[in-house]
Amino acid sequence: MATATACAELVAVFPHLMRARRHLAGAASLPTTAALAVVHQHGSPRMTEVAENLGLDLSTVSRHVAHLRAKGLLEASPDPDDGRSQRLTVTGAGEAELNAQRDRVVAALVAGLADWDDAEIGDLTRLLQKFADTTAQEKTLQRNA
Numbered sequence: 311m312a313t314a315t316a317c318a319e320l321v322a323v324f325p326h327l328m329r330a331r332r333h334l335a336g337a338a339s340l341p342t343t344a345a346l347a348v349v350h351q352h353g354s355p356r357m358t359e360v361a362e363n364l365g366l367d368l369s370t371v372s373r374h375v376a377h378l379r380a381k382g383l384l385e386a387s388p389d390p391d392d393g394r395s396q397r398l399t400v401t402g403a404g405e406a407e408l409n410a411q412r413d414r415v416v417a418a419l420v421a422g423l424a425d426w427d428d429a430e431i432g433d434l435t436r437l438l439q440k441f442a443d444t445t446a447q448e449k450t451l452q453r454n455a
Contacts, residue, residue: 334415341366343411345374346383346404354397356389383407 332340348363349355355363361371375398378384383404389395400408423431 334418335411336414341370342374342377343408345371346378346400346408349384349398350400350405350408354387354399356392356395356397358395360398378404 335343344364345360348360352359352363357371357375358368360375361368364371375384375386379386381403383401385399385401386396387399389397
């Protein structure tokens with residue numbers, strides 16, 4: 311059973327994880343890359359769905375989407391279910407950008423984790439996925455309550 315002490319230690323690590331993420335992904339590109347990745351993961355979401363997934367307000371996501379569209383990384387088309395909304399899709403150039411970003415992060419991790427063995431990385435991956443799944447379930451339960 312998780313204790314408050316153990317969870318407090320986990321919370322203390324969060325800022326370090328966020329710094330590591332910014333360092334690996336590049337602080338300037340992180341918000342727009344995150345928006346692009348959400349659209350890619352969800353197929354053709356509405357902008358409101360992207361904002362909800364990122365935990366950002368709609369005006370912030372709108373700016374990121376406009377930037378991505380201007381660079382030719384995203385396209386928008388009318389939502390067939392709601393003419394007032396648009397569905398977003400990743401272009402071929404957007405997929406190439408996501409792949410290049412992923413390759414850069416993987417290369418940085420390979421270099422930075424050279425002293426780790428694959429079993430340790432596997433353990434970390436499994437535990438982080440379990441954490442992500444558990445916290446996502448909690449969010450869903452809170453929203454449905």
